[in-house]
Amino acid sequence: MRIGELASQAGVSVRSLRYYEEQGLLSSTRSPSGQRRYTEKEIERVRFIQRLYTAGLSSRTIAELLPCVDSPSELNDDEALQRLAQERERINRHIEELCGAREALDLLMDANRAHREQLAFGSLT
Amino acid sequence: MRIGELASQAGVSVRSLRYYEEQGLLSSTRSPSGQRRYTEKEIERVRFIQRLYTAGLSSRTIAELLPCVDSPSELNDDEALQRLAQERERINRHIEELCGAREALDLLMDANRAHREQLAFGSLT
DNA sequence: CTAAGACCTGACATTGACGTCAGAGGCAAG
DNA sequence: CTTGCCTCTGACGTCAATGTCAGGTCTTAG
Numbered sequence: 024m025r026i027g028e029l030a031s032q033a034g035v036s037v038r039s040l041r042y043y044e045e046q047g048l049l050s051s052t053r054s055p056s057g058q059r060r061y062t063e064k065e066i067e068r069v070r071f072i073q074r075l076y077t078a079g080l081s082s083r084t085i086a087e088l089l090p091c092v093d094s095p096s097e098l099n100d101d102e103a104l105q106r107l108a109q110e111r112e113r114i115n116r117h118i119e120e121l122c123g124a125r126e127a128l129d130l131l132m133d134a135n136r137a138h139r140e141q142l143a144f145g146s147l148t
Numbered sequence: 149m150r151i152g153e154l155a156s157q158a159g160v161s162v163r164s165l166r167y168y169e170e171q172g173l174l175s176s177t178r179s180p181s182g183q184r185r186y187t188e189k190e191i192e193r194v195r196f197i198q199r200l201y202t203a204g205l206s207s208r209t210i211a212e213l214l215p216c217v218d219s220p221s222e223l224n225d226d227e228a229l230q231r232l233a234q235e236r237e238r239i240n241r242h243i244e245e246l247c248g249a250r251e252a253l254d255l256l257m258d259a260n261r262a263h264r265e266q267l268a269f270g271s272l273t
Numbered sequence: 274c275t276a277a278g279a280c281c282t283g284a285c286a287t288t289g290a291c292g293t294c295a296g297a298g299g300c301a302a303g
Numbered sequence: 304c305t306t307g308c309c310t311c312t313g314a315c316g317t318c319a320a321t322g323t324c325a326g327g328t329c330t331t332a333g
Contacts, residue, residue, distance in 0.1 A: 078249035124203035
């Protein structure tokens with residue numbers, strides 16, 4: 024498949040796909056005229072990459088993890104495996120922070136609603 | 149207190165504090181010579197702002213929420229209250245995404261470790 | 274064949290929360 | 304008074320993923 028179709032299948036822009044390739048996250052074969060060709064399985068790969076991006080990983084970090092995806096058979100990926108655990112922890116901490124922020128917003132909403140209630144009662148007297 | 153002390157108490161840079169003021173998130177009184185002066189309670193405010201930043205809110209969004217913090221007494225903050233709920237939902241979705249990414253990494257780690265086991269068994273024969 | 278619509282490379286633009294630097298003034302201790 | 308540290312404003316730099324544009328090639332339907 025060509026780049027436009029992969030883009031729409033995976034839900035990203037054509038520009039992004041070229042960028043992923045530039046960053047070493049995605050590879051393509053080229054048609055005789057130089058156009059990129061992809062197979063079906065790249066769709067999942069792109070979605071996976073996107074998932075990591077939205078989880079806050081950088082291109083470089085993703086590149087360091089990819090050996091675990093591409094060749095789980097190699098044992099060279101010791102470093103990659105460590106990196107994997109490390110990023111998992113980072114995500115964990117981020118989740119904690121988000122839960123904290125959510126709770127702070129909840130408290131704020133409660134306080135505001137309580138005030139609203141108070142005013143409502145006040146108007147009854 | 150002066151800006152440097154607030155910065156160290158709240159754990160942010162002086163630059164950030166000036167930026168927050170520029171964005172309308174923080175206010176200060178000025179000494180006759182024009183230096184910013186803060187009270188103790190700004191420390192908590194700055195920490196709260198930081199928490200929202202790390203939760204992915206933008207300056208503009210934070211500014212829209214602040215009426216709920218500053219004057220929960222007003223009923224004008226209807227819009228702010230909606231915004232609050234909206235951001236809470238955004239954070240919720242983000243948490244979901246992060247959990248998904250974490251799970252994906254877990255699967256990947258499992259697969260890699262399984263392979264390692266397999267190699268270990270192989271070496272026993 | 275031809276026009277429309279992908280595709281190519283290369284390069285500059287964008288956004289947001291800061292970092293950093295320059296040049297000037299403020300303030301307390303010796 | 305001076306030395307050293309803090310503060311001021313204003314402006315430019317940064318980083319990373321992506322948008323966008325230009326100028327050219329490829330492909331395919333009619």
